[in-house]
Amino acid sequence: MRINTNVSSLVAQEANKNTSNSISSSLEKLSTGYKINKASDDASGLSIADKLRTQANGLNQAVANGNSAVTLTQIADKAMAEQSNILDVVKQKLIQASTATTSAEGIEAIGKDIDKLLDQVNNIAKQTTYNGTSLLQAGAASSDSATALTFQMGTLAADTIATKAGVTANTSGLSIDVLQASAKTWTATADSAAGLQSAARLNLDEVDAALTKLNGWRADFGSTQNQLESSIRNLMTQVTNTKAAESVIRDVDYAQESANFNKQNIISQAGTYAISQANSTSQNVMRLLQ
Structure with missing residues (x-):
């Protein structure tokens, strides 16, 4: 019988220490809700779970991008809807000016109305922006065509949705700047009523062409919005499944x-x-x- 080294006690102490470590690990899992709190808990599982978390976070941001893009397309659509309403009024006034029952003085007044209405078409094109980005022309100071807008809708570089380039929803882009210049010259003192009526009649087709072009741009924004909304629904499903996969690996039972x-x-x-x-x-x- 030996007393300097109590082997039985040492063995019991070692076992008790290991048990204490297991209790500490179990308490950590119960308090955090995760069964993987450090790499030593499950090195490969931690790597996979972190990748899944990164993917889920990226997908969530893509959903946010999509929601912002939908708002952008709605702004553009509503602005062009107002421009379309203005062109409808312009067409109505041209028809009024084209008939023999309208006097030269009346046509002169109509010309002033048309000039102001088309100014508002240009104002809408300048003012329609989203977060500093012009939507209906190149910029507030430029009446050139707007560039294509590209939205990041996924975690890969190729996961994008874009609008078509070439939107120029101003009088120049709609080819009605000549109409506006002509309307400014309609004066009862310089022209006969018949001459003014003929001048107004010549511009009817231009307004129809402008409406067709404008509706084409609206249709593009509308189809882009549908594509974005479909992508958002798909992304939300991916987020749910990705988080579920991460939960199986990381979360404690x-x-x-x-x-x-x-x-x-x-x-x-x-x-x-x-x-x-x-x-x-x-x-x-x-x-x-x-």
Whole structure:
């Protein structure tokens, strides 16, 4: 019987220390809700779960991009809808000016109305922006064509949706700047009523062509919006499935971990009792010395 090295006690202490570590790990999982809290818990699982989390975060941002893009297309569509309404009024006034029952003075007044209405078409083209980006022409100071707008709708570089280039929803782009210049010259003192009526009649086809062109641009924005909304729905489904896959790897099963914690607790108590018993056996040496 040896007393300098109590092997039984050392073995019991080692086992109890391992059990304490298991209890600490179990408590960490129960308190955080994750079964992987550090790389040592599951190195490969951590790598996979992190990739899935990154993918889910990227998909969420793509959904946000899509929602912003839908708002942008709606702004452009509503602006062009107002321009279309203006052109309808211009067409109505041209028809009014083209008939023999309208006097030269009346046609002069109509010309002034048309000039102001087409100015508003240009104002709408200048003012229609989203976060500083002009939507209906190149910019507030440029009446050139707007560039194509590209929206990032996924985690890969190729996951994009774009509008068509060439939108120029101003009088120049709609080819009605000549009509506006002509309307400014309609004066009762310089022209006969018949001459003014003929001049107004010549511009009817130009307004029809402008409306056709404008409706084509509206249709492009509308189809882009439908594409964006479809992409958003698909992305949201991907986010749900990706998070579910990450949860299987990273999240703790509380029922299973609670059972494991209770088991380790019982083993710890038994280990403490074992250490006590191992220490008490060395006291038997005293009986040999009596």
